[in-house]
Every structure is written in C-alpha cells, then in structure tokens.
Amino acid sequence: MHILIVEDDTATATYLRQGLEEAGHVVDLAHDGMAGLNLALDAHFDVLIVDRMLPGRDGLSLIRMLRAGGVKTPVMVLSALGQVDQRVEGLRAGGDDYLVKPFAFAELLARIEALGRRGIGQEGQATVLRVQDLELDLERRRVTRAGRLIRLQPRELRLLEYLMRRAGKVVTRTMLLEQVWDLSFDPQTNVVDSQISRLRAKIDRDFDRPLLHTLRGVGYRLGDEI
Template sequence: MKILVVEDDASTADYIARGLKEQGHVVDKAANGRDGLFLAAGEGYDLLIVDRMLPGVDGLKLVKTVRGAGVETPVLFLTTLGGLDDRVAGLEAGADDYLVKPFAFAELAARVNALGRRASRPVQDTVLRVHDLALDRLKRTVERAGQPITLQNQEFRLLEYLMSRAGEVVTRTMLLENVWDFHFDPKTNIVETHMSRLRGKVDRGFDAELIHTVRGAGYVLRAPR
C-alpha cells in the first residue's frame, strides 16, 4: 500500500515509516497538518496515519477537510489523546480506526493490514436498494423515496453494511468488526450512538421504519411486511 504518515515528531514518524517499509509498503511523511492535508487530498494514498495534535492544521480538521472534499481514503488516528471523548471525536471526524500512543508496532501493523483488506474488498453491487431506500456505493449517496439523505462517513458505512445484509440480524460485534474494524470491545456506546443517528435520518418522517432493534440480538434492516 501507499501510506501517508502525518506526524510532527520526527523520531516517531521515522520509526513508523521504517517498520512499514520493511513490510513492503510505500511510505511518505508529512511533519505538519498543512503539508499532510495537501498530500492527502491529491496523491492517491491507500491509507492515512494521522496524529491528532499537529502544527498548522490539527488532525481532526485535516480529516474533516479531506472527507468534505470526497476523499474516502481509510484513516488511522495515532495519538496520545486516549480519552473516550477523544476517540469518539476522532471517529466522528471520519477516521476509520484509532490507536493510542504509546503503541506496539505489531498492533499498528495489524490495524494497517485490516484497513487495507477492507479497502480492497470487491464491491458486488453498485447500488443497494431496500424498499424505497437506495445507497449508491460509487457516488456515495443515499436517497429514500427520492429524497437525498446526508450521512457522515461512519453512518454511510453502517448503512451500507446493514443494507448488504438486508433481512439478516447483525450483532453489535459484527458491526464493530465490519464497520469499525474493531476486533475487541472498545467499551463505548459507539454502535448505539451511530445507530440512533442513522435511524433518525433514514426512518424519521417516512411512512415505514426500515431499521429495527432485535432485543437481545442486534439490529435488522428490512422492507415493510
């Protein structure tokens, strides 16, 4: 993969770049947020590894800006800010994963590989449809009954996963693994929070609910019976 590391600590950036290159990746480095934003927006990277606290443009603003520009490159935040609110803010900004410093390189490498696998998964259907809900994977758009619905990055991923398994019950663990690439329980209500917001956008104001809670099991998206 071609990876951009946006990290202002030179020794940390060199350590990450050296380890990733040894695994066969191509790695570029940016020492501040402005340079990182410029590169991320135009160089065609497969993955961005971004520190939260950067000179020039902070990591949150960098990720929000590239997402706003339509760049869907997977993002891994790598930072000393490890509080619950910090992690949630990072994921809400559009990041796909979050790793707290100090870190073991083996874990970083595993997360990089997981994000790479997810990004390379083949798309089976360009447009997913359930009842009057349509999601276009290529255009990154969602409509219901002809009305456009604006979703944040993780909300889009969550809806895409639910629609790809329409009619099936999906568990919280399945969502953590397949939407967030968490292969552990982060001990937060991130799934419940995103699901609540998604339901508000997809179901509220329409004739029928499509997203349902299955008590004790998980969630299911299905057409009205």
C-alpha cells in the same frame, strides 16, 4: 500498500516509516497538517496515519476536510489523547480507527493492513498503475513492461510509483528528494540522478520506445516523448 504518515514528531515518524517499509509498504511523510492535507488530496494512498496534534492544521480538522472533499481513504488516528470521549471524537471526525500512543508496532501494522483490505475496491482506490505498456501492481509489488517481469529494489519501486502517479507531468529533483527520500534540503549529491539512471536501465533497456525522460535543467517525466 501506499501509506501516508502525517506526524510532526520526527522520531515517531521515522520509526513508523522504517517499520512499514520493512513490512513491504511504500510510505510518504508529512510533518504538518497542511502538508498532509495537500498530499492526501493530490495523490492516491491506501491508508493514512494521522496524528491529532499537528502544526498548521490539527489532525481532526485535516480528516474533516478530506471527508468533505470526498476522499474516502481509510484513516488511522494516532494520538496520545486516549480518553473515551477523545477516541469517539476522532472516529466521528471521519477516522476509521484510533490507536493511542504509546503503541505496539505489531498491533499498528495489523490494524493498518485491515484498513487497507477494507479500502480495496473503493472508488478511486486503484491497485494497479499503468503507463503505456509499463505496469505496477501495488498489492503484489510487481513491475512488468510488455508482459516482461522487471525486478526493482524497494527505493526504485517507490521512485517508479511516484513517477507513474504523475505520468506526463514534469517532476523536479526537489520534489523527488522530498517525497521519495524525505529530504527537505538538497544534500548536493547525485543520489536522484543515479537512481533515475538505474531505473531507466531497467524499465527502458531492450525496449524500442523510452518512457523515462530527463529534461535538462528542469526535471524528469514518465511517458511518451513530446
């Protein structure tokens, strides 16, 4: 599944991301309410994990905005506020589940997977991405091109998913660092170029028509050449 975590506590966000990625999921992070809202409105996610107390926009306000905008993605509210009336408030705001901190990761994972199963089949909840003859099955974490299986590492899968969701659009190096590597600064390394090169070798090698293009000085784009 593709999961968005909206959590301002760095240690908690890192812990969640590591555990969910080890369980085979793709995870994006937002560290404030406005960033979380923009991401949730702009991209497809199978499940959202939203803290209540966030800078910029609080978690319940974020959820209400999503529901008002027609976003039906299942939401897990994660909060240290655990009184009955507080849990009820979270569910009435549009949350689908409510988990109180501190929590057992095994329980969170089970609840998240249950929410993901509930979301499958909802309108707009596509589980297969396609760009020309390239296909990514999100549930099976399986990539094929022209029916040929392509084996990718977890980071390569994450990078490919990000590019496929923005097929035809230019994606900058900064965007990739923030969304795929969760870096809010440029470490002045060639990590993006190297990963793009490895991904290109796997999805374009032995095929007549390249899909992954570099626009020098601008960024990258997945799709046919312009």
